[in-house]
Amino acid sequence: MTDNLKIGCHLSSSKGYEHMGREILRLGGNTFQFFSRNPRGGKAKALDKADLEAFLALAEENAFAPILAHAPYTLNPCSADARVREFAFEVMLDDLARMEQLPHNYYNFHPGSHVGAGVEAGIEMIAALLNEVLKEEQTTLVLLETMAGKGSEVGGRFEELRAIIDRVACRDKLGICLDTCHVYDAGYDIVNDLDGVLAEFDQVIGLERLKAIHLNDSKNPFHSRKDRHEKIGEGSLGLAAIARIIKHPSLCELPFFLETPNEVDGYGEEIRLLRGL
Incomplete structure (x- = not known):
């Protein structure tokens, strides 16, 4: 099942999209993740039309899976601070407009922290942001x-x-982007009961909404809530559980993105390891 593994890692966007595309091909991958802007926030670099066109041609030629833009960590749509919520709106609106220059790809974000307001209030604020920025005509999946x-x-x-x-x-x-480290740390036992966790996901959310996997091991034990x-x-x-994840019939066709503590060539070693399973 892993012959057609869609696998990539997190790359720096500082040299442009074509460079990231050629870098992931060198590493043995066929997709990649990148920050939409500095992970701590700030203004995004201007898009280079020639670079975009060169990447899109490269991606088509090499049958890339969808690439994944990651919002900055500072984006918190359910913050107690109104200015932080406003920043989240400004950033996501701008990021989604930019992503339409790379149509039919993905944009991932952390839902946020309610900082004492409560989960229900947090959910309402996150949904309110999405209702402001999502448009029927967009091609980007959030x-x-x-x-x-x-x-x-x-x-x-x-x-x-x-x-x-x-x-x-x-x-x-x-x-949904499912992060293997996160769900295990959150108390979903994907090591000993992967089928059960996926059945629960399907019942609550629906497996048809699962579009990508952040493939990471965890430094902490089960249900540690550490990340x-x-x-x-x-x-x-462990490797045996990771192998079951990438081979699982409900997951094996999805793109997998490595966010492990590695330098670029270390990602290449992991990609070779995963392809060899």
């Missing part, structure tokens, strides 16, 4: 990421993600 449940994070339970989706008018523009990624096979998930 992915809510599963979280580890640390602190006041929203999205550590499947029910919370479903509650956000249910409140959004353009819900056909929404999907610390580890290299593939070197954490509490």
